[in-house]
Amino acid sequence: MAGVYIHIPFCKSFCSYCDFYSITDSSQKDALVQAIIREVSLRSRYLEGEEVDTVYFGGGTPSLLSASQTENIIKAIKENFGLADDPEITVEVNPDDVYGGYFTSLKETGVNRVSLGVQSWDEKRLKYLGRRHTALQSEVALEQIFREGIKNVSADLIYGVPGMTTADLGADLKKTFSFPVTHLSAYHLTIEDGTRLGKMKKEGRLTETDEDTSTSMFTLLGNVCRAHGFIHYEISNFAQEGHISRHNSSYWKQVPYLGLGPSAHSFDRRSRQWNVSDVKKYISSVNNGEVPFVREELDRLTIFNEYVMTSLRTMWGIDLTHVEKFYDKELHDYLVNLSGKYIRYGLMKREKNTLVLTDQGKMISDNIIAELLTEL
Numbered sequence: 001m002a003g004v005y006i007h008i009p010f011c012k013s014f015c016s017y018c019d020f021y022s023i024t025d026s027s028q029k030d031a032l033v034q035a036i037i038r039e040v041s042l043r044s045r046y047l048e049g050e051e052v053d054t055v056y057f058g059g060g061t062p063s064l065l066s067a068s069q070t071e072n073i074i075k076a077i078k079e080n081f082g083l084a085d086d087p088e089i090t091v092e093v094n095p096d097d098v099y100g101g102y103f104t105s106l107k108e109t110g111v112n113r114v115s116l117g118v119q120s121w122d123e124k125r126l127k128y129l130g131r132r133h134t135a136l137q138s139e140v141a142l143e144q145i146f147r148e149g150i151k152n153v154s155a156d157l158i159y160g161v162p163g164m165t166t167a168d169l170g171a172d173l174k175k176t177f178s179f180p181v182t183h184l185s186a187y188h189l190t191i192e193d194g195t196r197l198g199k200m201k202k203e204g205r206l207t208e209t210d211e212d213t214s215t216s217m218f219t220l221l222g223n224v225c226r227a228h229g230f231i232h233y234e235i236s237n238f239a240q241e242g243h244i245s246r247h248n249s250s251y252w253k254q255v256p257y258l259g260l261g262p263s264a265h266s267f268d269r270r271s272r273q274w275n276v277s278d279v280k281k282y283i284s285s286v287n288n289g290e291v292p293f294v295r296e297e298l299d300r301l302t303i304f305n306e307y308v309m310t311s312l313r314t315m316w317g318i319d320l321t322h323v324e325k326f327y328d329k330e331l332h333d334y335l336v337n338l339s340g341k342y343i344r345y346g347l348m349k350r351e352k353n354t355l356v357l358t359d360q361g362k363m364i365s366d367n368i369i370a371e372l373l374t375e376l
């Protein structure tokens with residue numbers, strides 16, 4: 001099984017924290033959709049006969065595509081790769097793109113999962129984050145989604161925004177769980193260079209959330225989600241039983257995936273590829289029969305380090321049997337030895353033949369992961 005990711009690199013305006021590749025000029029939207037469909041056929045051998053199990057439209061803003069544009073891309077994927085019997089097909093939706101009938105048409109395309117970019121229920125915080133939508137628009141979008149009978153619904157929230165308190169996060173979670181969402185992605189804000197918030201940080205106009213507040217927010221997040229019966233299956237992701245994102249899980253489990261569109265990444269277990277981050281160059285190159293990408297062959301240690309980095313963030317943890325079988329005994333023993341001290345400190349636990357982070361360990365996951373990466 002494999003996944004397909006489609007990057008739609010258009011945004012009506014830029015959010016203050018975002019460093020994804022996107023442009024505000026969407027005049028090439030039709031040409032881009034045609035180019036993506038052409039890329040599907042140019043790369044029809046990439047997944048080496050693996051059937052596609054998950055399709056994910058991300059961005060940028062995929063909800064700027066019409067339902068028929070979305071459907072045509074899904075059709076091309078089906079024709080070139082074949083879709084599994086019960087595929088998970090997700091579209092990220094921005095609440096301000098929703099119009100009457102939007103979800104009715106979206107559902108008819110085969111899309112069966114919606115990820116709504118709520119981010120916050122507080123108007124001031126939405127403005128600070130540079131979001132275009134209001135809290136009311138998120139509410140209306142969620143009502144429409146559920147009225148339409150779409151059952152697999154994720155909401156995105158951002159916490160750790162400067163000035164935000166743990167009680168503010170509590171209010172955001174309360175409002176989110178007043179809807180029957182089945183999945184929640186909650187990310188702590190990271191301030192990246194090159195963004196508006198990054199500039200404010202450089203100029204000393206912003207105070208980042210302190211560590212104690214971040215820890216108390218993360219604890220509250222876990223507790224509230226657990227109280228609603230959600231499984232904490234990845235550091236920033238929570239889901240009801242049966243609603244864990246199959247697409248995101250496949251990234252963390254190193255399942256191959258194909259990325260379509262400008263700046264999209266692909267992975268085939270041996271290499272990574274990055275499509276060019278330039279809409280015009282991408283379209284003209286694909287139209288000339290060539291996908292413009294950079295390729296990096298991955299050596300055994302790079303793949304191992306990526307496995308450690310991604311799997312330790314999940315509830316499935318590091319599978320030591322897998323490490324011994326697919327890498328070697330030396331790397332297996334290296335992990336067993338190094339994990340000893342984390343297990344003694346209560347930051348990690350060994351369950352049968354897997355290593356997983358405890359709740360305490362999750363709070364400093366980046367530090368633990370950094371120490372486990374190896375140049376053996």
Ligand code: SF4
Pocket residue numbers: 010011013014015018019020022059060061094
């Ligand atoms: S967060 Fe999403 S909507 Fe905002 S600029 Fe980035 S890609 Fe566009």
